Amino acid sequence: MQKIRTISDLEDIRESILQDKDSEKTIIRLCLSTGCRAQKSLKVNEALENEIKKYGLQNKIEIKKTGCHGFCEMGPIMVIEPANIFYCNVKPKYAGDIISETVLNGNVINRLLWKDPLTKELTKTEKDFPVYRKQRKNVFYNSGKIDPTDIDDYIAAGGYSALGKALATMTPPEIVKTVVDSGLRGRGGGGFPTGIKWRICSAAPGDIKYIIANGDEGDPGAFMDRSLMEGDPHAIIEGMIIAAFAIGANQGFIYIRKEYPIAIDHLSIAIKQAEECGLLGNDILGTGFNFTIKIDRGAGAFVCGEETALMISIEGRSGIPRSRPPYPAFEGLWGKPTVINNVETFANIPKIILKGADWYSSIGTSTSKGTKIFSLVGKVRNTGLIEVEMGTTLREIIFDIGGGVRKGKRFKAVQTGGPSGGCIPISRIDMPIDYDSLKDAGAIMGSGGMIVMDETSCMVDVARYFINFLLFESCGKCIPCREGLKQMHHILTNICEGLGEKGDIERLEELAHFMMATSLCGLGGTAPNPVLSTIRYFRDEYDAHIYDKKCSAGVCKNLFEYVIDAELCNGCTICKLKCPEKAISGEKKKPHSINPLLCIKCGICFNLCKREAIRVK
Amino acid sequence: MDIEKVDRILEEHEYRHSAIIGIMQDVQDIENYLPEETLRYISDKLELNLTKIFDVATFYKAFSLVPRGRHTIKVCCGTACHLAGAARNLDQVERTLHIKAEETTDDRMFSIETVNCLGACALAPVVVVDEDYYDAVKPGKIEKILSYYRSESER
Amino acid sequence: MKVSVIIDGQMVQIEQGAPIIDAAKKAGIFIPTLCYHEALKPYGSCCLCIVEVIQDGQRRLVTSCNFPAAVGMEIFTNTARVRQSRRMIVELLLVRCPDVPLLQTMAKQMGTGLSRFKTREANECILCGLCVRFCEEVVGVGAIGLANRGVDREVATPFKMASDVCIGCGSCTYICPTGCIKMVSDRKTPNLRSLKMGNCSLVPCPNSYQCETCQIEQEFFKDIKRVIAEFRSKGQ
Numbered sequence A: 001m002q003k004i005r006t007i008s009d010l011e012d013i014r015e016s017i018l019q020d021k022d023s024e025k026t027i028i029r030l031c032l033s034t035g036c037r038a039q040k041s042l043k044v045n046e047a048l049e050n051e052i053k054k055y056g057l058q059n060k061i062e063i064k065k066t067g068c069h070g071f072c073e074m075g076p077i078m079v080i081e082p083a084n085i086f087y088c089n090v091k092p093k094y095a096g097d098i099i100s101e102t103v104l105n106g107n108v109i110n111r112l113l114w115k116d117p118l119t120k121e122l123t124k125t126e127k128d129f130p131v132y133r134k135q136r137k138n139v140f141y142n143s144g145k146i147d148p149t150d151i152d153d154y155i156a157a158g159g160y161s162a163l164g165k166a167l168a169t170m171t172p173p174e175i176v177k178t179v180v181d182s183g184l185r186g187r188g189g190g191g192f193p194t195g196i197k198w199r200i201c202s203a204a205p206g207d208i209k210y211i212i213a214n215g216d217e218g219d220p221g222a223f224m225d226r227s228l229m230e231g232d233p234h235a236i237i238e239g240m241i242i243a244a245f246a247i248g249a250n251q252g253f254i255y256i257r258k259e260y261p262i263a264i265d266h267l268s269i270a271i272k273q274a275e276e277c278g279l280l281g282n283d284i285l286g287t288g289f290n291f292t293i294k295i296d297r298g299a300g301a302f303v304c305g306e307e308t309a310l311m312i313s314i315e316g317r318s319g320i321p322r323s324r325p326p327y328p329a330f331e332g333l334w335g336k337p338t339v340i341n342n343v344e345t346f347a348n349i350p351k352i353i354l355k356g357a358d359w360y361s362s363i364g365t366s367t368s369k370g371t372k373i374f375s376l377v378g379k380v381r382n383t384g385l386i387e388v389e390m391g392t393t394l395r396e397i398i399f400d401i402g403g404g405v406r407k408g409k410r411f412k413a414v415q416t417g418g419p420s421g422g423c424i425p426i427s428r429i430d431m432p433i434d435y436d437s438l439k440d441a442g443a444i445m446g447s448g449g450m451i452v453m454d455e456t457s458c459m460v461d462v463a464r465y466f467i468n469f470l471l472f473e474s475c476g477k478c479i480p481c482r483e484g485l486k487q488m489h490h491i492l493t494n495i496c497e498g499l500g501e502k503g504d505i506e507r508l509e510e511l512a513h514f515m516m517a518t519s520l521c522g523l524g525g526t527a528p529n530p531v532l533s534t535i536r537y538f539r540d541e542y543d544a545h546i547y548d549k550k551c552s553a554g555v556c557k558n559l560f561e562y563v564i565d566a567e568l569c570n571g572c573t574i575c576k577l578k579c580p581e582k583a584i585s586g587e588k589k590k591p592h593s594i595n596p597l598l599c600i601k602c603g604i605c606f607n608l609c610k611r612e613a614i615r616v617k
Numbered sequence B: 001m002d003i004e005k006v007d008r009i010l011e012e013h014e015y016r017h018s019a020i021i022g023i024m025q026d027v028q029d030i031e032n033y034l035p036e037e038t039l040r041y042i043s044d045k046l047e048l049n050l051t052k053i054f055d056v057a058t059f060y061k062a063f064s065l066v067p068r069g070r071h072t073i074k075v076c077c078g079t080a081c082h083l084a085g086a087a088r089n090l091d092q093v094e095r096t097l098h099i100k101a102e103e104t105t106d107d108r109m110f111s112i113e114t115v116n117c118l119g120a121c122a123l124a125p126v127v128v129v130d131e132d133y134y135d136a137v138k139p140g141k142i143e144k145i146l147s148y149y150r151s152e153s154e155r
Numbered sequence C: 001m002k003v004s005v006i007i008d009g010q011m012v013q014i015e016q017g018a019p020i021i022d023a024a025k026k027a028g029i030f031i032p033t034l035c036y037h038e039a040l041k042p043y044g045s046c047c048l049c050i051v052e053v054i055q056d057g058q059r060r061l062v063t064s065c066n067f068p069a070a071v072g073m074e075i076f077t078n079t080a081r082v083r084q085s086r087r088m089i090v091e092l093l094l095v096r097c098p099d100v101p102l103l104q105t106m107a108k109q110m111g112t113g114l115s116r117f118k119t120r121e122a123n124e125c126i127l128c129g130l131c132v133r134f135c136e137e138v139v140g141v142g143a144i145g146l147a148n149r150g151v152d153r154e155v156a157t158p159f160k161m162a163s164d165v166c167i168g169c170g171s172c173t174y175i176c177p178t179g180c181i182k183m184v185s186d187r188k189t190p191n192l193r194s195l196k197m198g199n200c201s202l203v204p205c206p207n208s209y210q211c212e213t214c215q216i217e218q219e220f221f222k223d224i225k226r227v228i229a230e231f232r233s234k235g236q
Helices: A007-020 A034-038 A041-055 A092-105 A151-156 A161-169 A172-182 A194-203 A224-231 A233-247 A261-277 A307-314 A343-355 A357-361 A394-401 A435-440 A459-473 A479-496 A504-518 A522-526 A529-537 A539-548 A574-578 A604-608 B003-012 B017-031 B036-046 B050-059 B079-083 B086-097 B139-154 C020-026 C080-096 C101-110 C130-138 C171-175 C218-235
Strands: A026-031 A061-066 A078-080 A085-087 A210-215 A251-256 A292-297 A338-342 A371-378 A384-389 A411-416 A422-425 A449-454 A562-564 A614-616 B071-076 B110-115 B127-129 B132-134 C002-007 C010-015 C050-055 C058-063 C074-076 C145-147 C154-156 C182-185 C193-197
Touching (some): A026 A034, A034 A041, A041 A092, A151 A261, A161 A343, A194 A233, A210 A307, A210 A343, A224 A233, A224 A261, A224 A343, A233 A338, A251 A261, A251 A307, A292 B017, A307 A338, A371 A394, A384 A394, A394 A411, A394 A449, A411 A459, A422 A529, A459 A479, A459 A529, A459 A539, A459 B079, A479 A504, A479 A522, A479 C080, A504 A522, A504 A529, A504 A539, A504 C058, A504 C080, A529 A539, A574 A604, B003 B036, B017 B050, B036 B050, B071 B139, B079 B086, B086 B110, C002 C020, C010 C020, C058 C080, C130 C171
Parallel strands (some): A210 A338, A251 A292, A371 A449, B071 B110, C002 C074
Antiparallel strands (some): A371 A384, A411 A422, A562 A614, B127 B132, C002 C010, C050 C058
């Protein structure tokens, strides 16, 4: 790796990397992100390498180990250049065919292509994907294209030119103004204007200031930060260096949750490479500006995603939020002015610096600018990461991009914003997504998790799930949050177990409003959102649980029974064989039945039955 | 625990009080849990009050003060996994091993952990044993998964 | 720098950034608290001291023990919203600690009972953290701390065993508002008393708490006792 001493050096090096590229080489872009790795993409890589060796093509074919393509469920995913042939569900055993057929002979292997579950059409290349059509890849552009462990690849893709531009041609106040004008708002949840935060911090008195990137993505159901850290770590680092220069900080921290080992690994490598290149450290690009970054691993605490708790955790204590004011921009880490932003926020910065505030603010809605990455998961047909312009409607996201609800079931709600968010029903589905419309609907943007629910999701259970989650994730300091959650959980559990009674909903609402007004930090203040939003839109389900003692979704075990539809059952005996409690009886080829007294509602039979003869009653 | 190893970890973290979380993570990476005598030793060496160390060690879920099993079964209970039936998978694991979540079997073979989200939501529901991911797990598959590790240990 | 704030209609001058409970004190307004102590840093866990504040056109509830006073701030300590929230706090605490007389009295004063929430726990500790903070900040020992999180948060000695740094000064028993830390006599040697809290015990005093004749750091203990005595007289 070459040391980059000046800004013109950077451009020269970019040139030379691009020239050194062997255009004759076939490049196979294989995703080695968590999602694909979970589906054995490392084995695929090994098999491919063996095949390449077998053919002696080491100089002709390069496997580029990339980050996430966004389409995790279909993993392992690979794209073969130059024709951009997109293969999914690749198994190691296909490696031979991929090399001999596709790479050497240019034939496309149909069984590895993505098949639209509705139209049965095959999709050959990345850009033909219906899923990608409504997307606008901006922050997530590099992920899946570059090798995140190779700084040269990032530089070749135009990386660090924003840093060059900022250091060479802009003063710190100009950078801050650009970010303010861009309208970028924090991507971690709150949506506070990033530029304003920088401006306050740069004006705060003190010589020592800090930059913190929050990669403690704790919202269950959200994984865009993980993919970004795994797939394009240098973009985050570049954004942090620019922020540091703008506010006058010399030390930065990236706080990553320990559940993300690959993200920690890739960012550590990226920091080391940036140091070796002289992009971090002393006298960056010959400007006299010094900045270093250190990684802090989280230790399993959701509350540490809250900014004050996160800083206290970096200081080596239990992550208990403190009350604000003072805000971190005045008094943050070790009492010094600190800018703390989400990793996705930082990854936006290089683009804003390069293309300008006007360009950025032309994307999105009047109050929410730019694009946002969402993780679209749950009962939706195409799950994975998507990046769309702010203002895209939920319908476009769920039905056009996500392909609608799975198995022909009915859409019930989409949950956004994690445990601080809410459930949005079908009546709001044409709402354009931005910070304010979501808040208005009783949810929040959060970090961008979108969990689609269908008729088999019980909304009371969803509320209980989040309250139960927070019960153990609250720090436990202030009474409204700790004791309030406990009572809410108690009431919700009663409702789910069939012990609900009149007045429970009103008590929940009273507790919710009390907690929102009096909790010490954002966790407690937003904790009631899942409860309030489900009561607001799905009160009938609460009523059914409380008064009729029925859970039509088939989730709350005391409130439903599994029955076998005699007309559909063909007596295949699978359910009988697999029932752990021997609750199912019946003769071969004759309709079976379930003994409700023995059934523990484990759901094994329900999932197994291919004829969908087992129903919820 | 080997005192020399602890000293090396403390050295790497330059005996900083603020690095206590990192120090304990490193200790746990080696020992699989945080032995009491090691924490007492760290407290002495860092001149950091033991109550503070105990607070941190019990606050963060990653730390365990008791030894864990040879294999850790992580049942992801994130929202996507929950909707896809993670609770039933957890029930099934608990029933099969006759222990509850966050407990270890008597033979120290298995520990069950629940995790909030592993960021593999597109593959829900996810169960991770040690480093191996199992996607779209149904309760019926649990026994088979566990028996693989049981027989692997016997080998 | 001094700033003027209006509290319940009275204009009061206090130091900028000082907690607004100071303004209340100056104006002679009583604000109930459970975790606040003048000798300690503000903690803000009981939230009983909440007041309603109008600042920059925004009206919200804040904890007066740690919310900094600023120019032009208007404070209301006894609005319906404040009373309602305080009542809820005491109500929730009564579920946690139904047998603590202090909480029963407070509930009565605020006009609430145990009726609405059906659960009843058997706790005595409200996690105000006074003992922990006093032991650390005033006594300078740090023998007891907090452990776990969320609903499992509790006051504990390391590994829940007898602390080996406790000096047996007894401050924690004096400062505990619910009386859940007790000084108990050893059954065999009644003279030897020790401090007990749930499962945790602290060391017995080497001099059996005969503080008057004690030679160990006589001055040190006197100071602590003075602080506690002042606090107790104020609370009543």
